[in-house]
Amino acid sequence: MTLLTNASEFPADTKVRFHFVAQLITRNPDEEIVxxxxxxxxxxYTQPIEILIGKKFKLEVWETMVQAMAVNEVAEFYVDKTLCLTYTLVAKTLRDAYSKDKPKTQTWQMDENERINALPRLRLEGNELYQEKKNSDASKIYAQAIGIIEQLQLKEKPGEQECQALADMKIPFLLNYxxxxxxxxxxxxxxxxxxxVLFQQPNNVKANFRRGMAHLNTWNPTxxxxxxxxxxxIDPxxxxxxxxxxxxxxEMIKEKNKSDKARLSQAFGSKT
Incomplete structure (x- = not known):
């Protein structure tokens, strides 16, 4: 990713403008980056990207990278894929907000009221697709709604009532997604x-349970x-x-411990 900043200092709420190039990288057998x-x-796009420092931009690693740079510096950063899990959603939001080539029907050309008024329709469409078990299609609708809200959030300062209202509005879409x-x-x-969701609502039972299921399936037992x-x-x-x-x-932990013990026993078998 190559960034060009136009900000001289980076206290909270500083607006930073930059260009970026996002590129996949691999490593060859000699561990060289390709x-x-x-x-x-x-x-x-139509203009540089703008974020407010300290706003907890959805792809937080960008804030970290920008703040490591000098004014007008062009820099490259290599970021582990685990820090870019939300890139697809973030990139769609930015394309909708800044792309030169979006057709007239896209939400980026709507005014603020039109975008907000589109959200109930998108929620209904997403819910209908979900009921039909079309999870991929429903996800795309929910992601579109999340993108609209995040475009609106780009204009607000953290902590202000308008910003919090948008954050609250986003929660049902995040849960459905x-x-x-x-x-x-x-x-x-x-x-x-x-x-x-849990950053905004720590006691949201759906978010706690679904994240628990996700941790279970990615082997994060604790x-x-x-x-x-x-x-x-929260919900007895x-x-x-x-x-x-x-x-x-x-049971998973027991099986893993048993497997680990057998592997270690095989690797360090007792001497005869």
Missing amino acids: LGKVIDDNRN SQCQLLMGNHYEVIEQCSQ EAKNDFEKAAL SLAKTVQQQLSELE
């Missing part, structure tokens, strides 16, 4: 989206146990379901 396909190049992603097996995406137990504490009616998941987790 540049691959260009995913995005915002020189094709995470449910679709859970059913599709995209567990790291579920963890990211549910964590966004995190899964914490989320499941909190979900049951989930106690039986949570206990079933915890029992499954315990």
